[in-house]
Amino acid sequence: MNSLTILKERGHRLTVARRAMLDIFDQASGPLSAGAVIVGLQKRKLTVNKTTVYRELEFLQQESIITAVRLSDTERMYERSNLSHHHQVVCTDCQEVVDVDAEVIESALEKLENGIRRTSRFAEIRHSLEFFGRCAQCAKL
Amino acid sequence: MNSLTILKERGHRLTVARRAMLDIFDQASGPLSAGAVIVGLQKRKLTVNKTTVYRELEFLQQESIITAVRLSDTERMYERSNLSHHHQVVCTDCQEVVDVDAEVIESALEKLENGIRRTSRFAEIRHSLEFFGRCAQCAKL
DNA sequence: ATGTGTGCAAATTGTTTGCATCACG
DNA sequence: CGTGATGCAAACAATTTGCACACAT
Numbered sequence: 001m002n003s004l005t006i007l008k009e010r011g012h013r014l015t016v017a018r019r020a021m022l023d024i025f026d027q028a029s030g031p032l033s034a035g036a037v038i039v040g041l042q043k044r045k046l047t048v049n050k051t052t053v054y055r056e057l058e059f060l061q062q063e064s065i066i067t068a069v070r071l072s073d074t075e076r077m078y079e080r081s082n083l084s085h086h087h088q089v090v091c092t093d094c095q096e097v098v099d100v101d102a103e104v105i106e107s108a109l110e111k112l113e114n115g116i117r118r119t120s121r122f123a124e125i126r127h128s129l130e131f132f133g134r135c136a137q138c139a140k141l
Numbered sequence: 142m143n144s145l146t147i148l149k150e151r152g153h154r155l156t157v158a159r160r161a162m163l164d165i166f167d168q169a170s171g172p173l174s175a176g177a178v179i180v181g182l183q184k185r186k187l188t189v190n191k192t193t194v195y196r197e198l199e200f201l202q203q204e205s206i207i208t209a210v211r212l213s214d215t216e217r218m219y220e221r222s223n224l225s226h227h228h229q230v231v232c233t234d235c236q237e238v239v240d241v242d243a244e245v246i247e248s249a250l251e252k253l254e255n256g257i258r259r260t261s262r263f264a265e266i267r268h269s270l271e272f273f274g275r276c277a278q279c280a281k282l
Numbered sequence: 283a284t285g286t287g288t289g290c291a292a293a294t295t296g297t298t299t300g301c302a303t304c305a306c307g
Numbered sequence: 308c309g310t311g312a313t314g315c316a317a318a319c320a321a322t323t324t325g326c327a328c329a330c331a332t
Contacts, residue, residue, distance in 0.1 A: 127271065192324090
């Protein structure tokens with residue numbers, strides 16, 4: 001069941017901006033910042049105020065449609081949350097993002113989280129793991 | 142050899158603000174934001190402009206004295222980089238930070254980085270791993 | 283003395299808020 | 308028609324920049 005239907009069932013309106021943003025996230029090859037979403041909207045000849053974009057990002061996040069990822073130091077980025085939990089490498093020069101197959105360590109991380117839960121008494125533990133480096137292109141320069 | 146001496150040998154000046162900031166990072170129990178550093182300076186009766194603090198943070202980072210850690214969505218945080226590579230849990234409610242003994246997965250991460258280097262041709266790969274949850278205190282509320 | 287480091291004010295960037303208006307269902 | 312969604316302007320917070328001046332070496 002697609003997120004459009006989900007949102008409708010939850011009693012939310014399917015506005016032009018909302019549909020477009022969902023579509024933009026579906027088409028995106030990687031995480032998007034608020035700015036990137038606005039550019040995407042402009043490409044579709046849609047004039048959507050940045051306030052609306054920020055509010056919609058917040059909304060979609062609360063509805064668990066998108067998830068925030070900590071890739072940039074200066075702006076927040078979001079991606080569709082359906083995709084199974086994964087990790088990425090970010091080029092520190094050109095910001096290119098490539099997915100990493102980190103399944104091997106997922107189980108190790110899970111065990112670690114259980115350990116933390118026991119020893120530190122923290123609850124609802126999640127993790128954030130990203131890799132940074134220089135892509136082949138930028139490493140040449 | 143302490144960082145003061147290192148900086149001197151590299152031909153940098155040891156100003157009051159610089160000494161104080163190094164000391165503040167040494168005394169700190171965890172990562173500090175620019176704001177936290179300013180507060181620390183005020184406690185020492187030192188009036189240091191925020192511009193200077195930001196420039197000094199940038200400088201110390203370039204000199205590899207401190208390292209940026211991605212713990213907050215809204216501000217950058219830094220900690221001394223000498224401490225061997227480690228990870229932490231951040232309480233999503235009160236921001237409390239606790240270190241995590243993640244040595245068990247360090248080797249797994251290293252192997253993964255090598256894999257990324259081979260397959261994606263990224264170079265100089267580093268990683269950032271943090272855990273988020275609710276501390277015992279906040280979980281009660 | 284001289285060039286690195288500093289202060290101040292103002293600009294920038296990313297994000298949030300108040301309030302009036304609009305339009306989806 | 309009524310409430311959730313939107314636009315606009317303005318506020319905010321963190322960080323950055325230009326330029327004149329100061330101080331460590």
